Amino acid sequence: NLFNGPITEKIADEFDLSGWAAYALSDRANDYLKLYFEKTALWGRYLMAQFIASGTFAVSDMNVMQMESMCIRNSHAWSVPTPDALKLLAAEGPLLEVGCGNGLWAQLLHDDCGADIVAFDTAEWDSTYNEREKDDEAAVMMGQRLPIVRRGGPEQVQAHPTRTLLLMWPDYRGRGSFGSTCLQNYVGAKLLLIGEWQGSTCGLVNAWGQSFSRDFVLAVEADFELERRLPLPSWPLALDSVMIWRRRKDSA
Numbered sequence: 001n002l003f004n005g006p007i008t009e010k011i012a013d014e015f016d017l018s019g020w021a022a023y024a025l026s027d028r029a030n031d032y033l034k035l036y037f038e039k040t041a042l043w044g045r046y047l048m049a050q051f052i053a054s055g056t057f058a059v060s061d062m063n064v065m066q067m068e069s070m071c072i073r074n075s076h077a078w079s080v081p082t083p084d085a086l087k088l089l090a091a092e093g094p095l096l097e098v099g100c101g102n103g104l105w106a107q108l109l110h111d112d113c114g115a116d117i118v119a120f121d122t123a124e125w126d127s128t129y130n131e132r133e134k135d136d137e138a139a140v141m142m143g144q145r146l147p148i149v150r151r152g153g154p155e156q157v158q159a160h161p162t163r164t165l166l167l168m169w170p171d172y173r174g175r176g177s178f179g180s181t182c183l184q185n186y187v188g189a190k191l192l193l194i195g196e197w198q199g200s201t202c203g204l205v206n207a208w209g210q211s212f213s214r215d216f217v218l219a220v221e222a223d224f225e226l227e228r229r230l231p232l233p234s235w236p237l238a239l240d241s242v243m244i245w246r247r248r249k250d251s252a
Helices: 017-024 031-054 059-075 083-090 104-113 178-184 214-223
Strands: 095-098 117-121 149-151 164-168 190-195 224-231 241-247
Touching (some): 017 031, 031 059, 083 241, 164 178, 178 214, 214 224
Parallel strands (some): 095 117, 117 149, 164 190
Antiparallel strands (some): 224 241
């Protein structure tokens, strides 16, 4: 059964937190990776000092940190790019990213890796694919769009049939039909995904994670085989990775 697996899955020799942290200190690191380590180090020091002084953690402070991380992700990207992740994706080009947010990953792939990529997102939240909760501040669309971003949605999959599809957190909170709509129109041999998945999630929202809907997960598992998973630095209560899936021969 797809949803009876372990809560977490560790990939040997690929989760390199110390290596990412060291790279983040270099001039070559992207600004988002630097920000991630600046924030997590600050929060870690604060909580450690709090625990040493009081023997406990203040839930209110941890909630503030969680909300700040959501704001950062909304203004940058839902997942934090590493150089290895970008190189891995660039090698699968030409690429098509749909639901790219403000285009941070796509712009880095183009500028730093020389990838052939086109990136699209809708101009505003589209309730056709996912209902937005009235009090859900995290559901606000991304901030300033980078130059690489074009206006468009799942219909762009059919318009670019020769490009490998890349999706990052298309279904907020693991619900909706944005990802599934893209997948229905996709004919490529490989599928590139960024976010959580069954077996690679904290399991706090859904057994299949917060990034893709249950229908999407089932469809991908049925028609594709996981070729590689590369862990990423993760914000609190998330467990991100880059996944490369190859279409099964009997589903082509």
